[in-house]
Amino acid sequence: MASAVCLLAMGFAGSFYELAGLRVVLGFAQSASVPAIAGVMADCFTPKNRSTAVGFYNLSLNLAVVLVGTFGGQLADMPGMDAPDWFPGDFEFSGWRLAVLFFGAVGVVGATVIALVMPEPKRTERESTRGLGQEAAPLSVTLKSVLSARSFVLFPGDLWCVLRGR
Numbered sequence: 587m588a589s590a591v592c593l594l595a596m597g598f599a600g601s602f603y604e605l606a607g608l609r610v611v612l613g614f615a616q617s618a619s620v621p622a623i624a625g626v627m628a629d630c631f632t633p634k635n636r637s638t639a640v641g642f643y644n645l646s647l648n649l650a651v652v653l654v655g656t657f658g659g660q661l662a663d664m665p666g667m668d669a670p671d672w673f674p675g676d677f678e679f680s681g682w683r684l685a686v687l688f689f690g691a692v693g694v695v696g697a698t699v700i701a702l703v704m705p706e707p708k709r710t711e712r713e714s715t716r717g718l719g720q721e722a723a724p725l726s727v728t729l730k731s732v733l734s735a736r737s738f739v740l741f742p743g744d745l746w747c748v749l750r751g752r
Contacts, residue, residue: 587693587694587697587698587701588615588618589612589615589616589619589693590690590691590692590693590694590696590697591690591694592608592611592612592615592690593612593686593689593690593693594686594687594690594691594693594694595608595690596608596609596612596686596690597683597684597686597687597690598677598683598687603749606749607749610745623643627639627640627643654689658685658688658689659685661684661685661688662681662682662684662685664680664684665680666678666679666680666681666684667679667680667684
């Protein structure tokens with residue numbers, strides 16, 4: 587849902603910096619979904635058929651890039667539409683904005699339907715006493731491990747330089 591909402595917000599970006607900042611947030615939102623998706627696949631599929639599920643997931647990602655790129659380009663080439671009178675400001679739905687807003691809206695609707703319709707999956711092959719956080723490392727150990735990675739610590743500075751054009 588966060589990815590779709592961020593995509594919608596990108597369609598309303600008023601400057602390049604807003605668009606770039608929202609794109610960074612979109613990247614974080616999409617990256618955060620990867621562990622959740624892996625968890626759902628682990629819950630829904632047994633080890634015997636899990637690799638097939640992961641294969642279909644990866645196929646769907648690549649197929650989406652092709653289809654969304656093609657359809658998004660066609661949307662961007664459509665004539666623009668003025669915003670309704672009740673919409674604040676002088677805004678036109680056209681070009682890349684139209685495509686981004688369309689796919690953002692589809693994402694919000696899709697995520698809402700999935701959240702309402704998809705039941706909590708029954709766990710597959712998990713012992714009730716393991717893997718549920720009882721054996722987790724303390725937060726201080728986890729933070730020390732993450733913050734000791736130079737790439738993690740330097741990334742915000744690198745990002746700032748890229749966005750500032752230096």
